[in-house]
């Protein structure tokens with residue numbers, strides 16, 4: 321592999337963004353984006369996702385820190401000189417132009433020859449399955465088709481990076497799911513980097529090679545969907561990604577944790593003895609057993625049929641709530657046992673971010689070396 325192929329295509333180095341009103345919406349954010357991958361920025365409204373896209377696109381400048389593209393600082397490079405295109409939430413199509421002219425717009429500005437414009441526009445429309453729609457007006461298209469025109473208009477410029485700001489949020493659920501497959505497939509065929517913004521965790525898990533989970537202008541955790549689902553770094557991430565049982569606990573020593581009034585074997589280390597922690601167990605990792613065989617015993621409070629499983633809510637004697645996803649039914653009011661493997665227990669430090677976690681792990685490994 322050549323050096324440039326290994327180099328991240330985009331790198332943020334301690335990037336901070338304050339708006340004129342003094343609000344700091346990104347706080348020393350650092351990350352790397354590798355070539356040809358599908359990235360998702362995931363987080364609640366207002367956490368700074370769109371601001372990151374605007375900084376990459378060149379619509380805004382950072383207040384401090386460096387943005388690199390292909391190894392060069394681009395903080396002050398104008399938007400039209402960057403090899404980046406954006407698909408906006410509302411698509412921003414021109415209603416008075418037909419499909420062909422919408423897609424051709426950027427090429428006409430570049431004064432490309434008519435024959436080349438035609439070739440490129442038709443190729444882009446083929447890519448998004450809209451061949452034959454060239455003469456249609458935008459108003460005569462469905463939401464999904466408009467979405468595809470917006471993508472064709474962006475990829476016709478052959479960007480190295482495509483930024484997509486909540487592009488599926490205007491679509492109904494069925495079309496949204498279809499477009500998730502289409503977008504993922506399109507990214508693979510084009511082989512360019514996609515940076516996708518959403519606040520929908522299922523969408524992020526389904527589509528991404530890598531997810532950045534954001535909160536209040538910081539990246540809480542980055543990783544593959546499975547990393548983030550299985551090993552959430554803190555309560556915020558665990559809560560935001562999927563359904564979780566989160567209860568307070570205390571480390572006894574490495575690989576032994578106490579919660580709900582009992583001590584359990586676990587697979588996490590690197591904590592101080594007696595350190596207060598939070599425990600995550602996913603509802604699908606809990607198994608219903610007879611009460612005497614359970615690691616925990618809960619009283620069933622409610623039950624809902626969810627199609628593939630029952631969602632059962634119960635309370636243990638310490639008052640903790642437990643959600644269970646089970647193909648077995650339970651009876652409201654009964655006491656049932658809950659079984660789980662040591663691997664199903666995920667131990668987190670209170671409110672720890674990824675950087676704090678890395679520092680703790682390093683210190684732990686160094687102290688283990690000394691021992």
Ligand SMILES: Nc1ncnc2c1ncn2[C@@H]1O[C@H](COP(=O)(O)OP(=O)(O)OP(=O)(O)O)[C@@H](O)[C@H]1O
Nearest residue numbers: 339340341345364365366367368369370371372519
């Ligand atoms: N031009 C601006 N001037 C001042 N404040 C702004 C400006 N643009 C955004 N903000 C503020 O910056 C914060 C982050 O906004 P941003 O649009 O990046 O969030 P987001 O995560 O994309 O949210 P959403 O999911 O709602 O689009 C918000 O508090 C927002 O009010």
